[in-house]
Amino acid sequence: MSQLSTTTQGVADWEKMAGASSQSKRREFPKFLIGGVLLLVAVGYLIISGTMGGARYFMTVDELVSDPQYVGQKVRITGAVVGESIVYDSENLIIQFTIANVEDNPSDLALALHNAVSDPTIARLPVYIEGEVKPDLLQHEAQAILSGELRADGTFYATELLLKCPSRYEESVPAQVQAEPGI
Numbered sequence: 001m002s003q004l005s006t007t008t009q010g011v012a013d014w015e016k017m018a019g020a021s022s023q024s025k026r027r028e029f030p031k032f033l034i035g036g037v038l039l040l041v042a043v044g045y046l047i048i049s050g051t052m053g054g055a056r057y058f059m060t061v062d063e064l065v066s067d068p069q070y071v072g073q074k075v076r077i078t079g080a081v082v083g084e085s086i087v088y089d090s091e092n093l094i095i096q097f098t099i100a101n102v103e104d105n106p107s108d109l110a111l112a113l114h115n116a117v118s119d120p121t122i123a124r125l126p127v128y129i130e131g132e133v134k135p136d137l138l139q140h141e142a143q144a145i146l147s148g149e150l151r152a153d154g155t156f157y158a159t160e161l162l163l164k165c166p167s168r169y170e171e172s173v174p175a176q177v178q179a180e181p182g183i
Contacts, residue, residue, distance in 0.1 A: 061101035061125045064150055076147045077156065078102060079125065080116035081163075083140020095129040095161075099144050109164075113141045125150075129158045137163035 058078045064070050079099030086097040101123040106112035116122055117140065127146060138144075142165040148158035 058145065060104060061099060062123045064156075065123050065125060071150050071152055074147070074149055076145065077125075078143060078145045080113040081138060081140060081142045081144050082117050082124065085126075086134075086138060088134040090134070093131050093133060095132055095134055095138070096127065097138070097144075098124050098126050099146075099156075100124050102143065109143065110141075113143055117141055126155045127158055128155050129161055132161065135161070135163055137165050139165065141165075 058076050059070075061077060061079045064075060064077050077099075080102050082098040082100055086095070088095050100116040100119075102112050102116045127144070138161075142163045145162040145164070146156060146158040147160035148156055150156050
């Protein structure tokens with residue numbers, strides 16, 4: 001009978017351990033569930049905030065100048081560089097120039113840039129950049145893409161400058177190649 005009681009005692013001990021194990025699992029499950037939900041919320045927040053920050057669109061000079069709500073806000077704009085307005089202070093690394101409004105999604109960018117700088121009635125905006133070396137592409141009729149803010153004085157203070165010069169990328173055939181057929 002002692003063997004039976006030992007066996008019964010072993011089964012009872014095993015049942016206690018199995019019951020304790022399942023109870024501890026039940027207590028740990030909500031912890032894992034809450035941790036998983038918090039992790040998903042954090043990842044979702046990072047994705048949304050990253051998308052919103054990268055979803056900045058380009059504004060035209062007209063849009064920026066005509067709406068006073070943008071004064072003091074970080075924005076990204078695009079415009080055509082007016083060549084005769086470029087002033088560069090190489091000692092203090094200050095670049096100043098003016099950009100002219102360019103229509104949205106032009107079919108011929110080079111023509112749109114030319115028309116923008118040629119027409120004095122098109123909206124213009126002075127630009128100020130500090131701490132930058134003058135880029136080679138900063139020239140007349142280049143497309144400037146700027147990040148920064150419009151201040152109350154009417155000047156756009158840029159923190160980032162990207163330039164695109166369509167005349168450098170035209171697919172016209174050089175005169176030398178046209179003169180020598182067969183090459």
